[in-house]
Amino acid sequence: MHGRVHDVVWGTVRVVLAVVLLAAAWQAARSAESERSDDLDFARLEIHDAQGRDTGSLKVCGDRYREPLCLRAEHVAVDEVLLDMNKKSGARYEFLFGRSGGRTLALALDIRHADQDLVEAAGRNGEATLYWWRDSVRLLKVSTGGEQRTLRTAHHPGREFVPPAALGAVLAGLGAAALWSGLWRITRGGVSRLSWPWQTTVPGVSFTLAGLGGALGALFAVRSPWTAGAVGAVSAVGMACWAYRLVRRRLPALERMEPVAPSAERDFPGTVCGPGPWQLLSMGWLRTGPRGLAAVPGPATGPGSFGVRPFPGALRLVRVRPPHRDDPLRLRFGRYRPTDGGKVSQFPLVAECEALGEPVPGARILIGAGSDDLPHILGALRPDPEPAPPRGRETSPT
Numbered sequence: 001m002h003g004r005v006h007d008v009v010w011g012t013v014r015v016v017l018a019v020v021l022l023a024a025a026w027q028a029a030r031s032a033e034s035e036r037s038d039d040l041d042f043a044r045l046e047i048h049d050a051q052g053r054d055t056g057s058l059k060v061c062g063d064r065y066r067e068p069l070c071l072r073a074e075h076v077a078v079d080e081v082l083l084d085m086n087k088k089s090g091a092r093y094e095f096l097f098g099r100s101g102g103r104t105l106a107l108a109l110d111i112r113h114a115d116q117d118l119v120e121a122a123g124r125n126g127e128a129t130l131y132w133w134r135d136s137v138r139l140l141k142v143s144t145g146g147e148q149r150t151l152r153t154a155h156h157p158g159r160e161f162v163p164p165a166a167l168g169a170v171l172a173g174l175g176a177a178a179l180w181s182g183l184w185r186i187t188r189g190g191v192s193r194l195s196w197p198w199q200t201t202v203p204g205v206s207f208t209l210a211g212l213g214g215a216l217g218a219l220f221a222v223r224s225p226w227t228a229g230a231v232g233a234v235s236a237v238g239m240a241c242w243a244y245r246l247v248r249r250r251l252p253a254l255e256r257m258e259p260v261a262p263s264a265e266r267d268f269p270g271t272v273c274g275p276g277p278w279q280l281l282s283m284g285w286l287r288t289g290p291r292g293l294a295a296v297p298g299p300a301t302g303p304g305s306f307g308v309r310p311f312p313g314a315l316r317l318v319r320v321r322p323p324h325r326d327d328p329l330r331l332r333f334g335r336y337r338p339t340d341g342g343k344v345s346q347f348p349l350v351a352e353c354e355a356l357g358e359p360v361p362g363a364r365i366l367i368g369a370g371s372d373d374l375p376h377i378l379g380a381l382r383p384d385p386e387p388a389p390p391r392g393r394e395t396s397p398t
Helices: 002-045 113-125 162-188 198-218 227-255 276-281 374-380
Strands: 046-048 054-058 072-087 090-098 104-112 127-133 136-144 147-152 266-273 285-289 292-296 314-321 348-356 364-370
Touching (some): 002 162, 090 113, 266 276, 266 292, 266 374, 314 374
Antiparallel strands (some): 072 090, 266 285, 314 348, 348 364
16 A cells, blocks of 8 residues: 555646646747747838838838837947957947937847948948837848848847747656656556556657757747657657657566676675665665675775675576666666766666575665676676485484
């Protein structure tokens, strides 16, 4: 009953967390949709001919067009143009404009290489027109020497709604993953004892990556609102296939690993859990070698015997498995760094053993280590003691 209560409690916690995340995602989505609606309405300011083609002209507020369906033009004098930063794609300039009534306006703008000469020339004797829409400068028309160029500002439509949209996508993915995990834990938690069963790992990874894919897709959703969903769906399908292959094929294959007989001493991170004297072996590092298994204080122990604790008895391997939910925390959340110069992280695995003979006969001993190190542990386990030959019956003298 304790295990069932544990499943219900932690499942409920995940459901509550999911509700909070999904509510935050809903608010971010509403904010993004509102800003996107305001931002992309800018397209209505373009003038199209009878065939629907863009003429390249803009609706400027006046007798014919009224706000907010037009741009408010403000003619200003270019007081100074200062180079602020050189960039690979161009340069950032600081514009200082003189407005009516003696007011000034500063505007920082990224300029492409093709427009830099005109911008620098405008800083000496140029004129400019600022086009305002929804209280933001959306376009800047610079003219000098009979040449003019229209520049888009950072507030040009299509980017203001991206941060809340990306945040909402990430929160929605995490919320869906937490909701599925919580509901499965409440209703089906007893089906699997694994810390991360495939029934929650595969959907959880899929939902999370779908959210990240949606956040990436938000960057491309300026003109195509379905791009974010398409990117998220592709990410979800791809990560679902990867997670399924990992937890249903690769991990079971690791459980059938072959022992490696140790020919030399080898130190690596490992954890031992068991009753009695086995508790004294949980020092965080293990050593395998021709003399069997031992616990060492750390990697700096060296070949000496100071602080080394040999295993107190022989063990019989029962099975190799991933960590279970009822395992000690240091086994469930153990992180085993690569050894022997490896760069790929190891999967945490547990060797479930049975103690043979003294000091605690029949005790359940758990040894946690990485997937690359566990074969050396299996090879260093002491073999089962050979049974003593039967004694012959004593015959009474006649």
